[in-house]
Amino acid sequence: MRTAFFIDGYNLFYGLLAGTPYKWLDLPGLLEAITHENDPASHLVEVHYFTSPVQPTLATRGLLSKQAQDVYIRALKARDVIVHWGRHRLDHRKAPRFVSRGTPASRQDQVDIWHLEEKETDVRIGIAMYRLAAKQYWRTTSEPPIEQLVLVSGDTDMAPALEAIRDDFPQLRIGIILPHRQGIERTPPGSLRNNADWVRRYISNNELMSNQFPNRVHTRKKPADKPDYW
Numbered sequence: 001m002r003t004a005f006f007i008d009g010y011n012l013f014y015g016l017l018a019g020t021p022y023k024w025l026d027l028p029g030l031l032e033a034i035t036h037e038n039d040p041a042s043h044l045v046e047v048h049y050f051t052s053p054v055q056p057t058l059a060t061r062g063l064l065s066k067q068a069q070d071v072y073i074r075a076l077k078a079r080d081v082i083v084h085w086g087r088h089r090l091d092h093r094k095a096p097r098f099v100s101r102g103t104p105a106s107r108q109d110q111v112d113i114w115h116l117e118e119k120e121t122d123v124r125i126g127i128a129m130y131r132l133a134a135k136q137y138w139r140t141t142s143e144p145p146i147e148q149l150v151l152v153s154g155d156t157d158m159a160p161a162l163e164a165i166r167d168d169f170p171q172l173r174i175g176i177i178l179p180h181r182q183g184i185e186r187t188p189p190g191s192l193r194n195n196a197d198w199v200r201r202y203i204s205n206n207e208l209m210s211n212q213f214p215n216r217v218h219t220r221k222k223p224a225d226k227p228d229y230w
Helices: 009-017 027-038 063-078 121-137 156-168 205-210
Strands: 002-008 043-051 082-085 087-096 110-119 148-152 173-177 198-200
Touching (some): 002 121, 027 148, 043 121, 156 173
Parallel strands (some): 002 043, 002 148, 148 173
């Protein structure tokens, strides 16, 4: 079963990798192992990775965080991952002041904040998935069709796109891999689960550990070396 994957990089990082020693993740290797476990007939054909550039002034390690992202992207591209860039928007906003967990938020007690929001990612993923589904229907080449689309995200904003694909292209199988760590039990969102043929609820530490890039990934130009602090 020829399979294409669509990964929400922000969702993946903060849902699965942040705070772990597994950030140097061989995504194609991990995803192929998971889908093969779900269905041994599955075969990875395409991997699409969606992210936005790190903002050094707001990142934990400043410029080092941006450099680490750039190196990781080069490692992914060396494994033929297709990278799609979105953007961040930084706005001035007001938010209720935090006093304590026992004190309710109040609109009468607000402070000024900077609000950083990732933009365009959900829309880009939804459009990319739908376009690929449509291309299988209107194929003009002799190449075998994609038979399965797998979304790696727990974002319920993706539900309308999945629903449209299921309605318009019922021959395609849809899978969802939730980027959740083992041991953190979460109920799969119904709006996603209802539009999928199967859902993987978590990824184990053993799977992450078994699917790491080598410390040096060779590319067409400068090698991509694992960041020291990863």
